[in-house]
Amino acid sequence: MSTNTSLWLTLTSWDxxxxxxxxxxxxxxxxxxxxxxxxxxxxxxxxxxxxxxxxILMGRRLTLPLFVATLVATWxxxxxxxxxxxxxxxxxxxxxxxxxxxxxxxxxxxxxxxYIRKMQILSFPDLLAKLIGRGPSKFSAxxxxxxxxxxxxxxxxxxxxxxxFALPFEVAVGIGLVFVFIYSLFGGFRTIVFSDxxxxxxxxxxxxxxxxxxxxxxxxxxxxxxxxxxxxxxIHGTFSVLDTFVWFFIAIxxxxxxxxxxxxCLSARTDRIAILGIFxxxxxxxxxxxxxxxxxxYAKAYFxxxxxxxxxxxxxxxxxxxxxxxxxxxxxxxxxxxxxDSFLFISSATLMYDLRFMYFKSKFLAHLCASLxxxxxxxxxVIFYEGNFEMAWRMLKGIFAACIFPPFILSYMxxxxxxxxxxxxxxxxxxxxxxxxxxxxxxxxxxxxIGQGISWMVLILGIIVxxxxxxxxxxxxxxxxxx
Numbered sequence: 001m002s003t004n005t006s007l008w009l010t011l012t013s014w015d016x017x018x019x020x021x022x023x024x025x026x027x028x029x030x031x032x033x034x035x036x037x038x039x040x041x042x043x044x045x046x047x048x049x050x051x052x053x054x055x056i057l058m059g060r061r062l063t064l065p066l067f068v069a070t071l072v073a074t075w076x077x078x079x080x081x082x083x084x085x086x087x088x089x090x091x092x093x094x095x096x097x098x099x100x101x102x103x104x105x106x107x108x109x110x111x112x113x114x115y116i117r118k119m120q121i122l123s124f125p126d127l128l129a130k131l132i133g134r135g136p137s138k139f140s141a142x143x144x145x146x147x148x149x150x151x152x153x154x155x156x157x158x159x160x161x162x163x164x165f166a167l168p169f170e171v172a173v174g175i176g177l178v179f180v181f182i183y184s185l186f187g188g189f190r191t192i193v194f195s196d197x198x199x200x201x202x203x204x205x206x207x208x209x210x211x212x213x214x215x216x217x218x219x220x221x222x223x224x225x226x227x228x229x230x231x232x233x234x235i236h237g238t239f240s241v242l243d244t245f246v247w248f249f250i251a252i253x254x255x256x257x258x259x260x261x262x263x264x265c266l267s268a269r270t271d272r273i274a275i276l277g278i279f280x281x282x283x284x285x286x287x288x289x290x291x292x293x294x295x296x297x298y299a300k301a302y303f304x305x306x307x308x309x310x311x312x313x314x315x316x317x318x319x320x321x322x323x324x325x326x327x328x329x330x331x332x333x334x335x336x337x338x339x340x341d342s343f344l345f346i347s348s349a350t351l352m353y354d355l356r357f358m359y360f361k362s363k364f365l366a367h368l369c370a371s372l373x374x375x376x377x378x379x380x381x382v383i384f385y386e387g388n389f390e391m392a393w394r395m396l397k398g399i400f401a402a403c404i405f406p407p408f409i410l411s412y413m414x415x416x417x418x419x420x421x422x423x424x425x426x427x428x429x430x431x432x433x434x435x436x437x438x439x440x441x442x443x444x445x446x447x448x449x450i451g452q453g454i455s456w457m458v459l460i461l462g463i464i465v466x467x468x469x470x471x472x473x474x475x476x477x478x479x480x481x482x483x
Contacts, residue, residue: 010317010325011322011325011326011329012322012323012325012326014322014323014326015322015323015325015326015329016326017326018323018326018327018330019326019327019329019330019333021330022199022202022329022330022331022333022334023333025198025202026183026195026198026199026334026337027183029191029194029195029197029198030183030184030191030194030195032194033188033190033191033192033193033194033195034190034191036190052122052353053122054188055188055189055349056122056123056188056189056263056349056353057122057189057263057266057267058188058189058190058193058267060266060267060268060269061267061269062193062264062267062268062269062273063269063273064273064276064277064280065197066193066197067264067267067268067273067274067277068277068280068281068284069193069196069197069200070192070193070196070197070264070342071261071264071277071278071281072200072281072284072285072288073196073197073199073200073203073334073335073338073339074192074196074260074264074338074339074342075260075261075281075285075339076203076285076288076335076338076339079156079203079207079292079332079335079336080155080156080159080160080310080312080313080332080336081152081155081156082097082289082292082293082296083292083295083296083299083312083313084296084308084309084311084312085097085296086292086293086295086296086297086300086312087296087297087299087300087306087308087311087312088296088300088308089231089232089238089239090228090229090231090232090233090234090293090296090297090300091232091233091234091235091293092234092235092236092239092244093292093293093296094289094290094293095235095236095244095247096244096247096248097247097289098285098286098289098293100247100248100250100251100252101251101255101285102282102285102286103248103251103252104251104252104254104255104256105255105278105281105282105285106278106279106282107252107255107256108255108256108261108278109274109275109278109279112256112265113265113271113274113275113278114271114275115412116262116265116266117265117266117268117271117274121266122266122353123141123259123262123263123349123350123353123354124140124144124257124259124262125137125138125140125141125144125350125354126354127262128140128404128408128411130415131408131411131412131415131416132407132411132415132416132418132419132420132423133416133419133420133423134420135420135423135424136407136418136420136423136424137354138354138355139423139424139427140403140404141350141354141355142355143399143400143403143404144259144346144350144354144400145347145350145351145355145374146377146400147400148259148260148343148346148347148350149343149347149374149377149378149381150339150340150343150344150347150374150378151378151381151382153336153339153340153343154173154176154177154340154378154379154382155173155382156336156340157172157173157176157177157180157333157336157337157340158170158172158173158176158382159172159309159310159313160172160176160313160332160333160336161173161175161176162310163310163313163314164329169383170383173379173382173383174379176336176340177340177344177375177378177379178375180337180340180341180344181344181371181372181375183195183341184341184344184345184371185364185367185368185371188345188367189263189267189345191341192341192342192345195337195338195341196338196342198334199334199335199337199338200334200338201334202327202330202331202333202334202335203288203331203332203334203335203338204284204287204288204331205327205331206327206328206329206330206331206332206334206335207288207291207292207295207328207331207332207335208287208291209320209324209327209328209331210291210295210316210319210320210328211291211294211295213319213320213321213324214294214295214298214319217319218298218301218302223301224294224297224298224301227300227301227302227304228297228300228301229300232297232300240444242445242446242449243446246446246448246449249401249448249449249452250398250401250448252405253400253401253404253405254401256405256408256409257400257401257404257405257408259346259350260342260343260346263346264277265278295312295315295316296312298315299311299312299314299315299316302315302318302319303315313332316328317329344371344374344375344378347370347374347378348367348370348371348373348374349367349370351370351373351374352366352367352370357370398434398446398447398448398451399430399431399434399451401448401451401452402430402434402448402451402452402454402455403426403427403430403431403451403455405452405455406426406452406455406456406459407422407423407426407455407459410459410463417463418459418462418463419466422458422459422462422463422466425458425462426454426455426458426459426462429454429455429458430451430454430455430458433450433451433454434447434450434451434454437450437451
Protein backbone atom coordinates (compact mmCIF):
# COMPACT_ATOMS: atom_id res chain seq x y z
CA MET A 1 0.00 0.00 0.00
CA SER A 2 1.34 3.45 -0.84
CA THR A 3 1.68 5.76 2.10
CA ASN A 4 0.07 8.50 -0.01
CA THR A 5 -3.15 6.54 -0.66
CA SER A 6 -6.36 7.50 1.14
CA LEU A 7 -6.49 4.67 3.65
CA TRP A 8 -10.21 4.99 4.16
CA LEU A 9 -10.69 3.54 0.65
CA THR A 10 -9.24 0.25 1.87
CA LEU A 11 -11.65 -0.12 4.82
CA THR A 12 -14.75 -2.31 4.81
CA SER A 13 -18.13 -1.62 6.34
CA TRP A 14 -17.15 -3.68 9.40
CA ASP A 15 -14.09 -1.48 9.91
CA UNK A 16 -16.24 1.63 9.77
CA UNK A 17 -18.85 0.19 12.15
CA UNK A 18 -16.20 -0.65 14.76
CA UNK A 19 -14.35 2.64 14.24
CA UNK A 20 -17.56 4.69 14.45
CA UNK A 21 -18.49 2.93 17.68
CA UNK A 22 -15.46 4.62 19.31
CA UNK A 23 -16.84 8.03 18.47
CA UNK A 24 -20.38 7.07 19.47
CA UNK A 25 -19.49 5.51 22.83
CA UNK A 26 -17.13 8.40 23.66
CA UNK A 27 -19.92 10.89 22.92
CA UNK A 28 -22.39 8.92 25.06
CA UNK A 29 -19.91 8.82 27.97
CA UNK A 30 -19.38 12.57 27.66
CA UNK A 31 -23.15 13.07 27.60
CA UNK A 32 -23.49 11.01 30.79
CA UNK A 33 -20.84 13.19 32.43
CA UNK A 34 -22.76 16.29 31.36
CA UNK A 35 -25.97 14.97 32.99
CA UNK A 36 -24.15 14.37 36.27
CA UNK A 37 -22.56 17.81 36.00
CA UNK A 38 -25.97 19.50 35.68
CA UNK A 39 -27.15 17.77 38.85
CA UNK A 40 -24.03 18.95 40.68
CA UNK A 41 -24.58 22.51 39.44
CA UNK A 42 -28.02 22.56 41.03
CA UNK A 43 -26.58 21.18 44.27
CA UNK A 44 -23.76 23.75 44.52
CA UNK A 45 -25.66 26.72 43.13
CA UNK A 46 -25.16 28.78 46.30
CA UNK A 47 -21.62 27.59 47.07
CA UNK A 48 -19.07 28.95 44.54
CA UNK A 49 -15.97 27.31 46.04
CA UNK A 50 -17.50 23.85 46.18
CA UNK A 51 -18.82 24.45 42.67
CA UNK A 52 -15.24 24.97 41.44
CA UNK A 53 -14.13 21.85 43.34
CA UNK A 54 -16.84 19.86 41.60
CA UNK A 55 -16.11 21.36 38.17
CA ILE A 56 -12.30 20.93 38.28
CA LEU A 57 -11.89 17.91 40.60
CA MET A 58 -15.26 16.10 40.32
CA GLY A 59 -15.88 16.90 43.98
CA ARG A 60 -12.82 14.80 45.00
CA ARG A 61 -14.83 11.61 44.44
CA LEU A 62 -12.63 9.57 42.07
CA THR A 63 -12.70 5.85 42.90
CA LEU A 64 -9.72 3.57 42.17
CA PRO A 65 -11.02 2.21 38.81
CA LEU A 66 -11.91 5.70 37.59
CA PHE A 67 -8.59 7.10 38.85
CA VAL A 68 -6.54 4.47 37.01
CA ALA A 69 -8.61 4.76 33.84
CA THR A 70 -8.37 8.53 33.57
CA LEU A 71 -4.69 8.71 34.58
CA VAL A 72 -3.60 5.95 32.17
CA ALA A 73 -5.66 7.29 29.28
CA THR A 74 -4.71 10.92 29.81
CA TRP A 75 -0.99 10.34 30.20
CA UNK A 76 -0.66 8.45 26.94
CA UNK A 77 -2.10 10.53 24.13
CA UNK A 78 1.09 10.84 22.10
CA UNK A 79 0.97 7.34 20.59
CA UNK A 80 1.86 8.52 17.08
CA UNK A 81 4.72 10.63 18.42
CA UNK A 82 6.14 7.73 20.45
CA UNK A 83 5.83 5.24 17.58
CA UNK A 84 7.48 7.84 15.34
CA UNK A 85 10.46 8.01 17.73
CA UNK A 86 10.49 4.18 17.99
CA UNK A 87 10.51 3.92 14.17
CA UNK A 88 13.56 6.19 14.02
CA UNK A 89 15.50 5.12 17.13
CA UNK A 90 14.22 1.75 18.40
CA UNK A 91 14.84 0.75 22.04
CA UNK A 92 15.96 4.29 22.84
CA UNK A 93 12.22 5.02 22.90
CA UNK A 94 11.46 2.56 25.70
CA UNK A 95 14.19 4.11 27.86
CA UNK A 96 13.38 7.76 27.21
CA UNK A 97 9.59 7.51 26.90
CA UNK A 98 9.13 4.66 29.38
CA UNK A 99 11.69 3.82 32.08
CA UNK A 100 12.61 7.42 32.88
CA UNK A 101 8.94 8.27 33.32
CA UNK A 102 8.19 5.28 35.58
CA UNK A 103 10.86 6.54 37.98
CA UNK A 104 9.28 9.99 38.01
CA UNK A 105 5.82 8.53 38.79
CA UNK A 106 7.21 6.52 41.71
CA UNK A 107 8.89 9.63 43.14
CA UNK A 108 5.69 11.64 42.77
CA UNK A 109 3.67 8.96 44.58
CA UNK A 110 6.15 8.73 47.45
CA UNK A 111 7.08 12.40 47.85
CA UNK A 112 4.15 14.55 46.77
CA UNK A 113 0.75 12.84 46.88
CA UNK A 114 0.03 13.11 50.61
CA TYR A 115 1.70 16.54 50.78
CA ILE A 116 -0.44 18.17 48.07
CA ARG A 117 -3.68 16.55 49.21
CA LYS A 118 -3.40 17.94 52.73
CA MET A 119 -2.93 21.46 51.28
CA GLN A 120 -6.61 21.54 50.17
CA ILE A 121 -5.83 23.13 46.80
CA LEU A 122 -7.58 22.90 43.44
CA SER A 123 -4.63 23.36 41.09
CA PHE A 124 -0.86 23.57 40.84
CA PRO A 125 -0.87 27.41 40.77
CA ASP A 126 -2.82 27.24 44.05
CA LEU A 127 0.08 25.25 45.50
CA LEU A 128 2.63 27.80 44.29
CA ALA A 129 0.55 30.59 45.80
CA LYS A 130 0.91 28.92 49.22
CA LEU A 131 4.60 28.11 48.80
CA ILE A 132 5.88 31.31 47.14
CA GLY A 133 3.16 33.94 46.62
CA ARG A 134 0.31 35.10 44.40
CA GLY A 135 2.60 36.73 41.82
CA PRO A 136 4.52 33.54 40.99
CA SER A 137 1.21 31.68 41.08
CA LYS A 138 -0.20 33.89 38.32
CA PHE A 139 3.01 33.68 36.28
CA SER A 140 3.11 29.90 36.65
CA ALA A 141 -0.54 29.75 35.59
CA UNK A 142 0.38 31.63 32.42
CA UNK A 143 3.24 29.20 31.76
CA UNK A 144 0.95 26.26 32.54
CA UNK A 145 -1.57 27.57 30.03
CA UNK A 146 1.15 27.69 27.36
CA UNK A 147 2.70 24.38 28.42
CA UNK A 148 -0.58 22.44 28.57
CA UNK A 149 -1.76 23.59 25.19
CA UNK A 150 -2.42 20.16 23.64
CA UNK A 151 0.13 20.66 20.88
CA UNK A 152 1.55 17.15 20.57
CA UNK A 153 -1.92 15.63 20.78
CA UNK A 154 -3.36 18.01 18.19
CA UNK A 155 -0.42 16.97 15.99
CA UNK A 156 -1.39 13.36 16.67
CA UNK A 157 -5.03 13.82 15.63
CA UNK A 158 -3.85 15.77 12.59
CA UNK A 159 -1.47 13.01 11.49
CA UNK A 160 -4.16 10.40 12.14
CA UNK A 161 -6.82 12.12 10.02
CA UNK A 162 -4.29 13.15 7.36
CA UNK A 163 -3.14 9.55 6.93
CA UNK A 164 -6.64 8.12 7.00
CA PHE A 165 -8.35 10.55 4.64
CA ALA A 166 -5.41 12.13 2.73
CA LEU A 167 -6.41 15.57 4.07
CA PRO A 168 -4.08 18.56 4.26
CA PHE A 169 -2.40 18.54 7.68
CA GLU A 170 -3.88 21.93 8.65
CA VAL A 171 -7.42 20.80 7.81
CA ALA A 172 -6.97 17.52 9.70
CA VAL A 173 -5.78 19.33 12.86
CA GLY A 174 -8.69 21.76 12.66
CA ILE A 175 -11.29 18.98 12.34
CA GLY A 176 -9.81 17.09 15.29
CA LEU A 177 -9.77 20.16 17.54
CA VAL A 178 -13.35 21.07 16.64
CA PHE A 179 -14.62 17.56 17.45
CA VAL A 180 -12.92 17.49 20.86
CA PHE A 181 -14.09 21.04 21.54
CA ILE A 182 -17.72 20.05 20.94
CA TYR A 183 -17.90 16.84 22.98
CA SER A 184 -15.86 18.04 25.97
CA LEU A 185 -17.47 21.45 26.31
CA PHE A 186 -20.33 20.80 28.69
CA GLY A 187 -19.62 18.50 31.59
CA GLY A 188 -16.48 19.71 33.37
CA PHE A 189 -14.03 17.10 34.66
CA ARG A 190 -16.78 14.45 34.79
CA THR A 191 -17.01 14.47 31.01
CA ILE A 192 -13.29 13.78 30.76
CA VAL A 193 -13.31 10.99 33.35
CA PHE A 194 -16.20 9.02 31.89
CA SER A 195 -14.95 9.37 28.32
CA ASP A 196 -11.49 8.22 29.51
CA UNK A 197 -13.05 5.09 31.02
CA UNK A 198 -14.36 4.12 27.59
CA UNK A 199 -11.30 5.25 25.65
CA UNK A 200 -8.77 3.31 27.75
CA UNK A 201 -10.51 0.04 26.78
CA UNK A 202 -10.38 0.86 23.07
CA UNK A 203 -6.75 1.98 23.19
CA UNK A 204 -5.46 -1.21 24.84
CA UNK A 205 -7.49 -3.63 22.74
CA UNK A 206 -6.45 -1.84 19.55
CA UNK A 207 -2.72 -1.60 20.27
CA UNK A 208 -2.34 -5.15 21.64
CA UNK A 209 -4.08 -6.59 18.58
CA UNK A 210 -1.37 -5.09 16.33
CA UNK A 211 1.46 -6.69 18.32
CA UNK A 212 -0.23 -10.10 18.31
CA UNK A 213 -0.89 -10.02 14.55
CA UNK A 214 2.68 -8.78 13.86
CA UNK A 215 4.15 -11.63 15.92
CA UNK A 216 1.98 -14.24 14.20
CA UNK A 217 2.70 -12.87 10.74
CA UNK A 218 6.45 -12.10 10.91
CA UNK A 219 7.83 -13.71 14.04
CA UNK A 220 9.43 -12.25 17.14
CA UNK A 221 12.76 -10.70 18.09
CA UNK A 222 14.70 -12.63 15.44
CA UNK A 223 12.71 -10.98 12.64
CA UNK A 224 13.21 -7.51 14.11
CA UNK A 225 16.97 -7.97 14.65
CA UNK A 226 17.48 -9.16 11.09
CA UNK A 227 15.40 -6.41 9.47
CA UNK A 228 16.12 -3.31 11.58
CA UNK A 229 19.38 -1.30 11.79
CA UNK A 230 21.65 -2.37 14.64
CA UNK A 231 21.44 1.10 16.21
CA UNK A 232 17.75 0.44 16.90
CA UNK A 233 18.81 -2.06 19.57
CA UNK A 234 21.19 0.33 21.32
CA ILE A 235 19.59 1.69 24.48
CA HIS A 236 20.81 5.24 23.78
CA GLY A 237 20.57 5.03 19.97
CA THR A 238 22.81 7.53 18.19
CA PHE A 239 22.55 10.07 21.01
CA SER A 240 25.14 11.02 23.61
CA VAL A 241 24.62 10.20 27.28
CA LEU A 242 23.76 13.84 28.01
CA ASP A 243 21.20 14.00 25.20
CA THR A 244 19.68 10.72 26.37
CA PHE A 245 19.45 11.71 30.02
CA VAL A 246 17.84 15.02 29.21
CA TRP A 247 14.66 12.93 28.87
CA PHE A 248 15.08 11.70 32.46
CA PHE A 249 15.13 15.28 33.74
CA ILE A 250 12.25 16.18 31.44
CA ALA A 251 10.29 13.23 32.88
CA ILE A 252 10.96 14.29 36.48
CA UNK A 253 10.19 17.96 35.93
CA UNK A 254 7.16 17.28 33.72
CA UNK A 255 5.56 14.86 36.18
CA UNK A 256 6.27 17.01 39.24
CA UNK A 257 4.81 20.07 37.52
CA UNK A 258 2.09 18.56 35.33
CA UNK A 259 -1.36 19.94 36.18
CA UNK A 260 -3.18 16.85 34.84
CA UNK A 261 -1.24 14.63 37.27
CA UNK A 262 -2.10 16.98 40.14
CA UNK A 263 -5.74 17.11 39.04
CA UNK A 264 -6.10 13.32 39.16
CA CYS A 265 -4.35 12.97 42.52
CA LEU A 266 -6.35 15.83 44.07
CA SER A 267 -9.58 14.31 42.71
CA ALA A 268 -9.11 10.91 44.37
CA ARG A 269 -11.29 10.09 47.37
CA THR A 270 -8.36 9.12 49.59
CA ASP A 271 -4.56 9.27 49.68
CA ARG A 272 -4.45 5.48 49.34
CA ILE A 273 -6.46 5.55 46.10
CA ALA A 274 -4.10 8.14 44.61
CA ILE A 275 -0.88 6.32 45.60
CA LEU A 276 -2.08 2.81 44.76
CA GLY A 277 -3.62 4.12 41.56
CA ILE A 278 -0.27 5.52 40.38
CA PHE A 279 1.48 2.16 40.90
CA UNK A 280 -1.27 0.26 39.08
CA UNK A 281 -1.06 2.82 36.28
CA UNK A 282 2.70 2.23 35.97
CA UNK A 283 2.03 -1.47 35.26
CA UNK A 284 -0.50 -0.47 32.60
CA UNK A 285 1.96 1.98 31.01
CA UNK A 286 4.70 -0.66 30.87
CA UNK A 287 2.43 -2.90 28.79
CA UNK A 288 1.53 -0.03 26.48
CA UNK A 289 5.14 1.16 26.08
CA UNK A 290 6.31 -2.33 25.16
CA UNK A 291 3.58 -2.48 22.52
CA UNK A 292 4.33 0.93 20.99
CA UNK A 293 8.08 0.25 20.88
CA UNK A 294 7.47 -3.09 19.16
CA UNK A 295 5.10 -1.47 16.65
CA UNK A 296 7.74 1.12 15.78
CA UNK A 297 10.31 -1.63 15.25
CA TYR A 298 7.95 -3.78 13.15
CA ALA A 299 7.12 -0.73 11.02
CA LYS A 300 10.84 -0.04 10.49
CA ALA A 301 11.42 -3.66 9.49
CA TYR A 302 8.46 -3.66 7.09
CA PHE A 303 8.74 -0.09 5.69
CA UNK A 304 12.46 0.77 6.14
CA UNK A 305 12.33 3.80 3.81
CA UNK A 306 8.96 5.18 4.89
CA UNK A 307 8.42 8.71 6.15
CA UNK A 308 8.60 8.42 9.99
CA UNK A 309 5.66 10.77 10.55
CA UNK A 310 2.98 8.22 9.66
CA UNK A 311 4.95 5.01 9.00
CA UNK A 312 3.66 3.14 12.07
CA UNK A 313 0.03 4.00 11.38
CA UNK A 314 0.38 2.93 7.73
CA UNK A 315 2.10 -0.30 8.77
CA UNK A 316 -0.68 -1.25 11.19
CA UNK A 317 -3.37 -0.74 8.58
CA UNK A 318 -1.32 -2.68 6.04
CA UNK A 319 -0.94 -5.85 8.09
CA UNK A 320 -4.22 -6.00 10.01
CA UNK A 321 -7.18 -7.96 8.60
CA UNK A 322 -10.50 -6.23 8.02
CA UNK A 323 -12.46 -5.69 11.20
CA UNK A 324 -9.27 -5.39 13.24
CA UNK A 325 -8.33 -2.35 11.16
CA UNK A 326 -11.39 -0.56 12.45
CA UNK A 327 -10.62 -1.74 15.98
CA UNK A 328 -7.07 -0.44 15.75
CA UNK A 329 -8.18 2.89 14.31
CA UNK A 330 -10.67 3.21 17.15
CA UNK A 331 -7.87 2.49 19.63
CA UNK A 332 -5.57 5.12 18.12
CA UNK A 333 -8.37 7.67 18.05
CA UNK A 334 -9.30 6.89 21.67
CA UNK A 335 -5.67 7.22 22.77
CA UNK A 336 -5.30 10.65 21.20
CA UNK A 337 -8.71 11.96 22.25
CA UNK A 338 -8.26 10.85 25.87
CA UNK A 339 -5.33 13.22 26.28
CA UNK A 340 -6.33 15.95 23.87
CA ASP A 341 -9.60 16.60 25.72
CA SER A 342 -7.90 16.55 29.14
CA PHE A 343 -5.25 19.08 28.17
CA LEU A 344 -7.82 21.25 26.42
CA PHE A 345 -9.85 21.22 29.64
CA ILE A 346 -6.81 21.99 31.84
CA SER A 347 -5.73 24.89 29.63
CA SER A 348 -9.25 26.29 29.62
CA ALA A 349 -9.64 25.81 33.38
CA THR A 350 -6.32 27.62 33.92
CA LEU A 351 -7.69 30.64 32.07
CA MET A 352 -10.99 30.47 33.93
CA TYR A 353 -9.93 29.65 37.49
CA ASP A 354 -6.22 30.40 38.00
CA LEU A 355 -5.87 33.47 35.75
CA ARG A 356 -9.49 34.62 36.23
CA PHE A 357 -9.39 35.61 32.57
CA MET A 358 -13.08 34.89 32.06
CA TYR A 359 -15.56 36.86 34.17
CA PHE A 360 -18.79 35.13 33.15
CA LYS A 361 -21.26 34.00 35.79
CA SER A 362 -22.02 30.98 33.62
CA LYS A 363 -19.22 28.39 33.62
CA PHE A 364 -20.47 27.22 30.25
CA LEU A 365 -19.84 30.63 28.64
CA ALA A 366 -16.48 30.95 30.39
CA HIS A 367 -15.44 27.47 29.26
CA LEU A 368 -16.68 28.21 25.73
CA CYS A 369 -14.50 31.32 25.39
CA ALA A 370 -11.51 29.76 27.16
CA SER A 371 -11.70 26.65 24.93
CA LEU A 372 -11.86 28.79 21.80
CA UNK A 373 -8.74 30.70 22.87
CA UNK A 374 -6.95 27.46 23.78
CA UNK A 375 -7.90 25.83 20.48
CA UNK A 376 -6.74 28.84 18.46
CA UNK A 377 -3.30 29.00 20.12
CA UNK A 378 -2.90 25.23 19.82
CA UNK A 379 -3.71 25.28 16.12
CA UNK A 380 -1.23 28.09 15.42
CA UNK A 381 1.65 26.39 17.27
CA VAL A 382 0.97 23.00 15.66
CA ILE A 383 1.17 24.52 12.20
CA PHE A 384 4.40 26.32 13.18
CA TYR A 385 6.10 23.10 14.31
CA GLU A 386 4.76 21.21 11.26
CA GLY A 387 4.35 17.87 13.04
CA ASN A 388 7.80 17.67 14.68
CA PHE A 389 6.87 16.08 18.04
CA GLU A 390 10.30 15.99 19.61
CA MET A 391 11.14 19.65 18.84
CA ALA A 392 7.82 20.85 20.28
CA TRP A 393 8.13 18.73 23.44
CA ARG A 394 11.71 19.58 24.27
CA MET A 395 11.49 23.33 23.65
CA LEU A 396 8.23 24.06 25.49
CA LYS A 397 8.75 21.58 28.33
CA GLY A 398 12.34 22.69 28.76
CA ILE A 399 11.50 26.38 29.28
CA PHE A 400 8.59 25.60 31.61
CA ALA A 401 10.62 23.14 33.69
CA ALA A 402 13.61 25.47 34.02
CA CYS A 403 11.43 28.37 35.18
CA ILE A 404 9.23 26.46 37.64
CA PHE A 405 10.98 23.28 38.86
CA PRO A 406 13.92 24.73 40.89
CA PRO A 407 11.82 27.34 42.78
CA PHE A 408 9.12 24.72 43.38
CA ILE A 409 11.58 22.21 44.87
CA LEU A 410 13.25 24.84 47.08
CA SER A 411 9.86 26.11 48.27
CA TYR A 412 8.65 22.55 48.86
CA MET A 413 11.62 22.02 51.23
CA UNK A 414 11.00 25.38 52.94
CA UNK A 415 7.93 27.49 52.07
CA UNK A 416 8.69 31.10 51.07
CA UNK A 417 12.43 30.41 50.80
CA UNK A 418 11.98 31.81 47.28
CA UNK A 419 10.06 35.09 47.24
CA UNK A 420 8.26 36.78 44.35
CA UNK A 421 11.15 39.06 43.40
CA UNK A 422 13.71 36.25 43.29
CA UNK A 423 11.31 34.05 41.33
CA UNK A 424 10.80 36.80 38.75
CA UNK A 425 14.53 37.46 38.34
CA UNK A 426 15.21 33.74 37.93
CA UNK A 427 12.55 33.31 35.24
CA UNK A 428 13.83 36.36 33.36
CA UNK A 429 17.39 35.02 33.19
CA UNK A 430 16.18 31.52 32.28
CA UNK A 431 14.14 32.80 29.34
CA UNK A 432 16.95 35.01 28.04
CA UNK A 433 19.58 32.32 28.57
CA UNK A 434 17.65 29.52 26.82
CA UNK A 435 16.65 31.70 23.85
CA UNK A 436 20.24 32.87 23.34
CA UNK A 437 21.56 29.31 23.72
CA UNK A 438 19.23 28.06 21.01
CA UNK A 439 20.58 30.72 18.64
CA UNK A 440 24.27 30.65 19.62
CA UNK A 441 24.98 27.16 20.92
CA UNK A 442 28.63 27.29 22.02
CA UNK A 443 28.86 23.66 23.17
CA UNK A 444 26.77 20.63 22.11
CA UNK A 445 24.68 20.73 25.29
CA UNK A 446 20.88 20.73 25.30
CA UNK A 447 19.25 24.05 26.24
CA UNK A 448 17.35 22.22 28.99
CA UNK A 449 20.59 21.85 31.00
CA ILE A 450 21.43 25.52 30.44
CA GLY A 451 18.03 26.66 31.69
CA GLN A 452 18.18 24.45 34.78
CA GLY A 453 21.72 25.58 35.55
CA ILE A 454 20.81 29.26 35.26
CA SER A 455 17.72 28.82 37.43
CA TRP A 456 19.49 26.95 40.25
CA MET A 457 22.44 29.38 40.18
CA VAL A 458 20.29 32.53 40.30
CA LEU A 459 18.02 31.16 43.04
CA ILE A 460 20.79 29.88 45.31
CA LEU A 461 22.83 33.06 44.84
CA GLY A 462 19.74 35.17 45.55
CA ILE A 463 18.95 33.23 48.74
CA ILE A 464 22.54 33.62 49.98
CA VAL A 465 22.61 37.37 49.21
CA UNK A 466 19.26 37.91 50.93
CA UNK A 467 20.38 35.91 53.95
CA UNK A 468 23.62 37.90 54.25
CA UNK A 469 21.84 41.24 53.78
CA UNK A 470 19.18 40.34 56.35
CA UNK A 471 21.84 39.31 58.86
CA UNK A 472 23.75 42.59 58.42
CA UNK A 473 20.58 44.66 58.76
CA UNK A 474 19.62 42.75 61.89
CA UNK A 475 23.08 43.24 63.44
CA UNK A 476 23.11 46.93 62.53
CA UNK A 477 19.65 47.43 64.02
CA UNK A 478 20.59 45.54 67.21
CA UNK A 479 23.77 47.58 67.60
CA UNK A 480 21.83 50.86 67.31
CA UNK A 481 19.34 49.67 69.91
CA UNK A 482 22.18 48.83 72.31
CA UNK A 483 23.70 52.31 71.87
